[in-house]
Amino acid sequence: MNHEKHVLSILVDNEPGVLSRISGLFSGRGYNIDSLCVAETTDPAISRITIVTSAEMPVVEQIKKQLNKLINVIKVYELTGSEFVEREMALIKVNAQPEHRAEILRIVDIFRCKVVDVGLTHYTVEVTGTEEKLSALITLLKPIGIKEIVKTGVVALFRDPK
Amino acid sequence: MKLKGSQILMKVLKEEGVDTIFGYPGGAVLDIYDALVKTDIRHILVRHEQAAVHAADGYARASGKVGVCLVTSGPGATNTVTGIASANMDSIPMVILTGQVPTALIGNDAFQEVDIVGITRPCTKHNYLVKKTEDLARVIKEAFFIAKSGRPGPVLIDLPKDMINQVIDYAPPEEPRMKSYNPTCHPNKKQLQKVVKLIRDSEKPAIFAGGGVVLAKASAELTEFARKAGIPVMGSLMGLGAFPGTDPLWLGMLGMHGTYRANMATAHCDLLIAVGVRFDDRVTGKTDAFASNATIVQIDIDPTSIHKNIPVSIPIVGDCKTALKHLNKLLDEADLSGLSARRRQWLDQIESWKSTRPLAYCQSGKIKPQYVVEKLYELTKGKALITTEVGQNQMWAAQYYHFDQPNHFITSGGLGCMGFGLPAAIGAQVAAPEKLVVDIAGDGSIQMNIQEMATAMQHNLPVKIVILNNGFLGMVRQWQELFYDKCYAHTCMDFAPDFVKLAEAFGAVGLRATTPEEVEAVLKEGLSTPNAVIMDFVVEPEEGVYPMVPSGAPITEMLLV
Numbered sequence: 110m111n112h113e114k115h116v117l118s119i120l121v122d123n124e125p126g127v128l129s130r131i132s133g134l135f136s137g138r139g140y141n142i143d144s145l146c147v148a149e150t151t152d153p154a155i156s157r158i159t160i161v162t163s164a165e166m167p168v169v170e171q172i173k174k175q176l177n178k179l180i181n182v183i184k185v186y187e188l189t190g191s192e193f194v195e196r197e198m199a200l201i202k203v204n205a206q207p208e209h210r211a212e213i214l215r216i217v218d219i220f221r222c223k224v225v226d227v228g229l230t231h232y233t234v235e236v237t238g239t240e241e242k243l244s245a246l247i248t249l250l251k252p253i254g255i256k257e258i259v260k261t262g263v264v265a266l267f268r269d270p271k
Numbered sequence: 272m273k274l275k276g277s278q279i280l281m282k283v284l285k286e287e288g289v290d291t292i293f294g295y296p297g298g299a300v301l302d303i304y305d306a307l308v309k310t311d312i313r314h315i316l317v318r319h320e321q322a323a324v325h326a327a328d329g330y331a332r333a334s335g336k337v338g339v340c341l342v343t344s345g346p347g348a349t350n351t352v353t354g355i356a357s358a359n360m361d362s363i364p365m366v367i368l369t370g371q372v373p374t375a376l377i378g379n380d381a382f383q384e385v386d387i388v389g390i391t392r393p394c395t396k397h398n399y400l401v402k403k404t405e406d407l408a409r410v411i412k413e414a415f416f417i418a419k420s421g422r423p424g425p426v427l428i429d430l431p432k433d434m435i436n437q438v439i440d441y442a443p444p445e446e447p448r449m450k451s452y453n454p455t456c457h458p459n460k461k462q463l464q465k466v467v468k469l470i471r472d473s474e475k476p477a478i479f480a481g482g483g484v485v486l487a488k489a490s491a492e493l494t495e496f497a498r499k500a501g502i503p504v505m506g507s508l509m510g511l512g513a514f515p516g517t518d519p520l521w522l523g524m525l526g527m528h529g530t531y532r533a534n535m536a537t538a539h540c541d542l543l544i545a546v547g548v549r550f551d552d553r554v555t556g557k558t559d560a561f562a563s564n565a566t567i568v569q570i571d572i573d574p575t576s577i578h579k580n581i582p583v584s585i586p587i588v589g590d591c592k593t594a595l596k597h598l599n600k601l602l603d604e605a606d607l608s609g610l611s612a613r614r615r616q617w618l619d620q621i622e623s624w625k626s627t628r629p630l631a632y633c634q635s636g637k638i639k640p641q642y643v644v645e646k647l648y649e650l651t652k653g654k655a656l657i658t659t660e661v662g663q664n665q666m667w668a669a670q671y672y673h674f675d676q677p678n679h680f681i682t683s684g685g686l687g688c689m690g691f692g693l694p695a696a697i698g699a700q701v702a703a704p705e706k707l708v709v710d711i712a713g714d715g716s717i718q719m720n721i722q723e724m725a726t727a728m729q730h731n732l733p734v735k736i737v738i739l740n741n742g743f744l745g746m747v748r749q750w751q752e753l754f755y756d757k758c759y760a761h762t763c764m765d766f767a768p769d770f771v772k773l774a775e776a777f778g779a780v781g782l783r784a785t786t787p788e789e790v791e792a793v794l795k796e797g798l799s800t801p802n803a804v805i806m807d808f809v810v811e812p813e814e815g816v817y818p819m820v821p822s823g824a825p826i827t828e829m830l831l832v
Binding site: 121122126129130133134137167170171174175177178180181182183 | 388389392393396397400417449450451452573574575578579582
């Protein structure tokens with residue numbers, strides 16, 4: 110059985126305690142949360158939670174049903190196949206000694222990301238993309254020396270019909 | 272209209288049809304109590320908040336209404352957790368009102384403050400913290416709506432003191448409409464048609480009925496369905512009474528302590544129609560081997576119950592009563608000729624399982640607990656409301672008392688909560704004052720909430736307690752006997768109070784039987800006493816509950832007497 114990655118997009122009441130109900134459901138029933146993002150939608154009464162979970166198919170079905178059972182959950186979408194776009198952002202603080210500065214900037218250029226903060230010994234790089242792009246960039250920057258890293262987790266939306 | 276929060280609370284409770292509250296006062300709920308005594312709502316003062324919840328549970332099951340309890344903040348609230356968890360597992364509609372420190376103090380570790388909403392999030396159907404008195408009426412209405420609709424369950428409302436004593440301009444709330452909560456009640460008709468076809472084609476069908484049938488008040492529909500289609504029925508623990516226990520089609524309980532015929536029928540049937548069940552591990556045993564020859568149909572209002580433990584071929588999400596009604600109509604229209612002839616062999620097979628391996632025990636010089644339950648059944652003609660504690664007493668009650676009606680067997684099924692029976696009996700007696708209410712107990716579990724005898728006495732509730740006193744925590748002892756080389760680690764209750772004297776100390780009646788000959792006389796006297804009674808039956812200490820399927824084994828691997 111394969112533990113595939115599943116992206117769940119959940120619309121919920123924007124109320125205190127709702128996130129706790131959802132994270133509590135995952136921890137209480139032994140489901141995984143790989144990443145979790147939450148913010149208000151255009152309707153301030155509704156928030157969207159994007160959760161990436163890895164589980165076998167029957168378990169994912171059960172997760173979706175359990176989520177739907179929560180009173181504050183309005184709708185649960187599972188994003189699958191190529192029918193959605195997903196992005197993640199990371200800020201990477203990388204060692205920038207004079208001998209590495211040119212190389213870092215070249216990598217930043219190739220990955221079409223940005224240097225958003227410069228210090229005497231570091232660059233902070235902002236990168237947006239799929240998980241694969243982020244991990245490729247991190248692989249290249251690692252030998253130079255990553256001081257700190259922060260990632261947002263995946264956000265995703267369905268593509269509309271063309 | 273200017274109203275105080277506590278007055279609004281009472282007003283909406285009345286509108287929701289609440290006539291009884293089980294509770295225990297305290298600092299944070301003084302205003303509520305002050306408003307409560309000025310209404311005609313009956314308040315049953317318990318001796319421990321856990322009992323208030325169990326009593327509301329018993330009341331809800333016996334009356335078919337939403338059970339309500341009211342406790343103070345902090346320890347009052349935490350004491351309710353066990354009762355709430357039990358009600359949640361058994362899907363009992365209930366509203367729990369807890370006091371809370373004033374909103375300005377929340378989060379400050381104030382005196383008697385706990386985050387009860389946080390604590391009970393995973394064991395309630397839903398819960399609320401009221402942060403505006405203006406929300407109070409709507410929240411109460413929503414709580415009742417959620418508690419009793421869909422798959423029922425307990426809903427907790429946390430009431431900060433300042434929300435309750437504030438005076439506001441009261442505007443009656445609208446009927447609750449929640450965009451995120453809309454249970455599916457109407458089953459898919461195409462799926463139901465498939466069931467009728469399966470019934471026509473089946474040689475060896477069986478029905479498995481659970482607590483969902485009782486909760487949906489669908490016993491009449493289930494009985495009609497089973498008789499019409501000529502299909503034998505077995506029940507889960509929670510399903511006892513969903514189908515008449517004296518009907519020839521009844522096979523008894525299924526599962527770990529199920530009857531031989533029910534377990535064998537499950538293993539051999541070619542069609543299993545599961546109604547209002549969730550395939551608990553105590554029912555299925557080894558899941559791979561469960562009903563492995565059958566096409567499984569599952570009807571349940573809760574989609575999460577379907578495919579959770581057992582994969583099913585025909586899932587039907589919806590209200591059991593609606594589904595069964597529709598199935599009955601479809602059966603009326605269907606051509607069922609030749610059905611009974613084709614089933615003859617199957618029913619004969621079941622009959623031979625029944626006659627070769629009936630529920631049985633061996634008589635001895637000592638009182639057998641099964642004998643006490645059998646006699647109780649005989650003397651009450653099966654009409655009593657039975658509550659139980661948890662363990663061997665519960666299983667013997669389930670096996671040897673036969674329930675012809677729903678809501679007559681009140682037990683903590685899912686959580687298996689010792690100390691449930693006495694407070695539940697109190698709640699049931701409040702709901703049904705004209706009925707005989709009997710708590711079948713063990714000497715261990717009765718001691719968990721024995722203080723509630725005082726509640727029964729204060730409110731003149733003539734509950735009858737039958738203690739099957741074996742001096743052990745019997746069910747755990749049985750596992751130790753079978754699976755731990757008889758190493759009875761701390762399951763022997765070397766010391767117990769004298770239950771007869773204890774009854775008398777509470778002002779109740781205490782009776783004891785030590786020989787089989789005394790059993791009937793003690794039961795007769797106890798049952799006819801118009802007061803609360805404790806009957807102490809000193810039974811065979813090491814009697815076991817059989818059949819028994821070892822945990823995790825296929826349900827056909829039964830240890831028999």
